[in-house]
Amino acid sequence: MKKIHYGILSTASIVPRFIKGVQLSADGEVVALASRNYQKARNMADQHHIEKAYGDYDELFQDEDIDVVYISTPNYLHYEHCMSALKACKHVVCEKPFMLTKKEALEVFAFAKEQNLFVMEAQKSVFLPISKWLKESIEQKLVGDISFVRLSSYYAAGDDKEHWMYDHKKGGGVFYGSGSYTIEYMKYLFDKPIISSQGNAIIGPTGVDEIGTINLNINNEHLITTTISRLAPIEAEAIFYGDKGKIKVPFYWRPKQATVVYNDEVIEEVHLPFESEFVYEVDHINECINKGLLESPIMSKQVTLECIEIIESIVEKDYK
CATH class of the missing domain: 3.30.360.10 (Dihydrodipicolinate Reductase; domain 2)
Known part of the structure; x- marks a missing residue:
């Protein structure tokens, strides 16, 4: 199977654990990491033996060596960063919550389909x-x-x-x-x-x-x-x-x-x-991309949309 090259967006606390999952996976490799602070990116990249570090997210999106972007930025930035990655022709794995609204999620899934790109909400728990x-x-x-x-x-x-x-x-x-x-x-x-x-x-x-x-x-x-x-x-x-x-x-x-x-x-x-809580999810992502799938049969578009719809309705009720 083809080696899947990952670019990591942000240096959030979850990132080292995801990196370990990719490094332990059968067909994954992290090739670049980006932060809005270059030194943070460089330090984390060095700690995990990653060659490239960027101090600008757009530089990572434009890296031609990257197949898929893993997005772990703050929740309110998920839509912006998913769309930017898709516009750069990258597959996308976005941490939960995938989006804050169903409208945003529908737009992301629709655009990914237009671009013939895989997109999935990260949900490690279902793969363990x-x-x-x-x-x-x-x-x-x-x-x-x-x-x-x-x-x-x-x-x-x-x-x-x-x-x-x-x-x-x-x-x-x-x-x-x-x-x-x-x-x-x-x-x-x-x-x-x-x-x-x-x-x-x-x-x-x-x-x-x-x-x-x-x-x-x-x-x-x-x-x-x-x-x-x-x-x-x-x-x-x-x-x-x-x-x-x-x-x-x-x-x-x-x-x-x-x-x-x-x-x-x-x-x-x-x-x-297990040695890594993320390796099973990463193996699944790699398999999906290598098969040319546009969505996961487990963490599907339908599952993500239903979840967002429920959370959105609960939050709207509580914040009226």
Whole structure:
């Protein structure tokens, strides 16, 4: 298979982990990294043995050696940077949330199709070994029919109130930041229609949702409730309740293990460790591009659009 050359946009905290995933992948290579600050780009590039560093995003877009651009810039810049990469004839992988509005997402997908380019929202959680095992366990009814799933997660907000994560218009808050994990993870695991959704939140002093809940009804078969907090340090786990037992998955957005607890109190531990939480996603991206696909069959346009539509409706309600 053809080696896929990656250009990385930004030096955000997630970037070193994505770089490691590319470097461990079968057919990926990071060839360039860009930041608005050249020295930041050069320092991170040197730390990860990347040849080229740019102090300007446009320079990276114009690099003819790059096949795909990985975008991990602040949420409100995703649309601008996706369109710039596509105009430069680069495939695109954009971190969640893909876009802040469905309108922007539709424009990006439509333009990518016109350009005959692959585009995908990054969602590492659906490609991990535990996630694959969990999907198979649900299908095989390991703990019977699952009627209820409870998810909870905590992400420390930080003290810098000037940071864009405290600005609603820039895509700050828990819904934009982490709501996609619940919606897209459940879509992957159950692969059924979401027939209703609702959310609620506590709005903090800067105007962003600081703690929020999302409730989903999947095909009138599975009720999902999730709590995402930047305030109270709540448990980081997902629990899948079936009529024969339950499955606990700690840190469900990057899980390495699961615990099965049957109604007769028999307990089974499942461990599927990994060296990189991103390598499985990167292998999938590389395979899609080498096959000439324009979208992922797993993280598809439909999955992304449905997620954005749900988050957008929840946020509009809370900010009226």
